[in-house]
Amino acid sequence: MTVTVYLPLLLALVLAWSAPRIAERGGPGPAARGLTAIAVAAAASSTWSLTMLALTMLDDLPPLAALDEHPTLELPEPVPGPVALVAGLALLLGGIRLLIDVRRRLGTHRQLRTAGAAEHGLVVADWSAPFAVAVPGRRGREGHVLVTTGMLRLLDAGERRVVFAHEHAHLAHRHHRLVAATAAAAALNPLLVPIRGTVAYLVERWADEDAAAAVGDRDLTARAVARAALATVGSGSAAALGINGGTAVHRVRALTEPAPTPRRRRLVVPALLGAGFLTTVTVATFEFVALACAWL
Template identity: 35%
Template sequence: MFDHFIWEVVICPLLVAAAIRYLADRLRPDAAATFLVTALAAAAAACLVTVTAFAVKALAELPAIASPLRISDAYVRADTAQEPWVSWLSLAMTVAAVAGLARVRRRHRRDTAYARRYTGLPATGDRIVLLDDDRAEAFAVPGPDARIVVTTGMRAALDDTQYAALIAHERAHLRARHHRLILLAHLSAAVHPAFRLLLRPLDYLVERAADERAAAELDDRRAVARAIGAAALVADGAHRAGGLRITPGRRELRHAGAVPRRVASLLAPRGTRSLLPLAVPVLIAAFSVVWTVECVYDLGELLHAARR
């Protein structure tokens, strides 16, 4: 079974993480966000099932557990006799993953409960809540009674065109159910350390997807770019544009902050990008899932043989 651990816990997660980091800012953001997060979630699920299978094997290696089940602990240990550490490392990874998943779920429920305090407030016909608050904030509250919350501080800082772009951006988050993609990304990051490096690129990708949807709705990419810049400046008083040029070089763009990169992407000419590279992480994730099924089958055969 050791080859399953190498492929599904070491090689495939690293390949998926590398592919997603490379492709996140190089493809059409609306399609890329869905496909890349789905591939990530599939790879994370495969990894979790695999380490859980090895954790079960670790427990079956203990005489105190194997004996009542009439399983030969020596037979189970012999399967990975050359790598005795793999079962116990998997057990530790399983415990860490379960704790991480519970932590993400708890934080998500807390944040959802906080955000939904605003669903009962009076809203306009298009479900916009204008909150009397000097702070400049705007966010979407998903759910059956979805709302877009904008503070008076944010509204006062934007002109009518920028405000329309802001609302279109938040509406895009709700329509595309981006909150689910972000939750899946955080749950996946709790399973494998390599996936934690993807949270920032995927968060950026989701914001870019909302930017593009808003630009398409308003048919004005510059208006959305100006709204993003204006909202970022008033929402964070310490933010500085840093003299970013309208068309920065690629090397400069890679090291720029998220907001300048989003603005620069909207101001740049929109070209057609092939979605074919999305097949790479999807195929790696599919391969990992297939091998996970075989890993579970091999574990069942091992335990059955150990009983005999």
């Protein structure tokens, strides 16, 4: 096997480096969707590359091990044993991280759904902790917005409209799926952790822009975002969903500027990286198949 099998890991580094720059310009919606798609492709490609590397350890098991010493056979040499072992350990750790993330996320959803029955898509919990969060539905049911009395006491009527519009935007665009997909990708490949953070920020920006359009006042939206986001910093349940009020300063600054216009040219780099992942993993797969056929 050649260096091609390692290229998905290198391309993941390039993607992680370019993600914040992609998020800086244009509308947050296309960027969030594009980065999520390429992160999933990157995680799938790197996981398959690690799987192929780990499978080369099978040549050390009988009866294949005996063929390695056969005097008349010239079998292609697989990757070094330590490399295959590290790949196997990386796969195991990735699977454990993925399981932990999924369990934590599902547990948080269950906890938030116990706050009360939704009426007209809203649950007001009599909790002192100030936070508002979009709670996804399950089994085809619609999600709802959960807001605490602690949050409502901090906001005036206009700011409450902004918060409700923001959380409804999360539900309407199913932002939890984008966040969950990038979190899963980062669990499988830690090199993609910056993508997870970038997409979490982009869905917040996306919901901010939807809220600003709904209330028709960017200054009011900026003020509401600042107060709500700062109030929810450190809120365990909201933060566990990955769509809490982090990076408030950047979000407020963006709302003080004109609404962004779509710039699809910034998605050229992710598209090229996606093509790179597909090409490299395809070539590596053919090499792996050729190696396996020679040994088997």
